[in-house]
Amino acid sequence: SQKIEQNSEALNIQEGKTATLTCNYTNYSPAYLQWYRQDPGRGPVFLLLIRENEKEKRKERLKVTFDTTLKQSLFHITASQPADSATYLCALASGGSYIPTFGRGTSLIVHP
Amino acid sequence: DGGITQSPKYLFRKEGQNVTLSCEQNLNHDAMYWYRQDPGQGLRLIYYSQIVNDFQKGDIAEGYSVSREKKESFPLTVTSAQKNPTAFYLCASSTIPGTNYGYTFGSGTRLTVV
Numbered sequence: 001s002q003k004i005e006q007n008s009e010a011l012n013i014q015e016g017k018t019a020t021l022t023c024n025y026t027n028y029s030p031a032y033l034q035w036y037r038q039d040p041g042r043g044p045v046f047l048l049l050i051r052e053n054e055k056e057k058r059k060e061r062l063k064v065t066f067d068t069t070l071k072q073s074l075f076h077i078t079a080s081q082p083a084d085s086a087t088y089l090c091a092l093a094s095g096g097s098y099i100p101t102f103g104r105g106t107s108l109i110v111h112p
Numbered sequence: 113d114g115g116i117t118q119s120p121k122y123l124f125r126k127e128g129q130n131v132t133l134s135c136e137q138n139l140n141h142d143a144m145y146w147y148r149q150d151p152g153q154g155l156r157l158i159y160y161s162q163i164v165n166d167f168q169k170g171d172i173a174e175g176y177s178v179s180r181e182k183k184e185s186f187p188l189t190v191t192s193a194q195k196n197p198t199a200f201y202l203c204a205s206s207t208i209p210g211t212n213y214g215y216t217f218g219s220g221t222r223l224t225v226v
Contacts, residue, residue: 004154008152034214034215036214036215041200041220041222042219042220043116043202043204043217043218043219043220044155044202044215044217045217046213046214046215046216047214049213049214089154089155091155099145099157099160099170100215101154101157102147102154102155103154104152104153104154105154
């Protein structure tokens with residue numbers, strides 16, 4: 001069956017360090033992958049989209065990589081700040097419907 | 113400002129009642145979606161619509177119904193057939209799926225059965 005895995009344990013890091021979050025998947029042929037940020041009690045906010053034929057995307061302090069051989073995406077936040085503390089969700093969409101399926105998310109806590 | 117408005121923010125339902133959650137967008141997006149989020153769970157797709165007067169079941173449509181009479185509006189009814197409706201409900205919209213843009217989400221409705 002199709003599965004999207006994000007680390008259920010919270011990631012704790014110090015301010016100024018680079019945070020790296022992982023999204024692994026099985027039994028998907030993804031057309032694209034998205035990353036979202038979700039704060040408690042709020043809806044997710046779209047951050048980045050990367051396509052199957054792209055290796056890397058950047059946006060300000062954010063970087064996403066996509067390795068379809070390893071079936072993995074890495075999401076990096078450089079120079080992290082306490083304001084980056086949130087839950088980060090990855091979502092995969094296969095060709096056909098292009099409707100993404102969401103992972104459970106990983107909580108990031110940045111300590112001052 | 114363009115966006116998605118969900119109402120109400122909190123909703124309480126008695127056993128056996130139907131309740132309707134509102135979702136309105138002014139982004140001129142063609143597609144709209146309803147997701148359910150339970151604690152520690154990913155978002156699960158209930159229904160989606162890519163065009164007015166047409167909608168498709170998602171992964172967990174049983175006990176829910178929707179309508180799409182206007183492009184801007186996609187209300188969700190939680191019927192009495194939904195046995196475990198307590199959850200956080202999120203509405204989203206997008207341009208045609210597969211483009212470079214992600215979903216825009218509303219701020220959610222928290223439904224509790226009392």
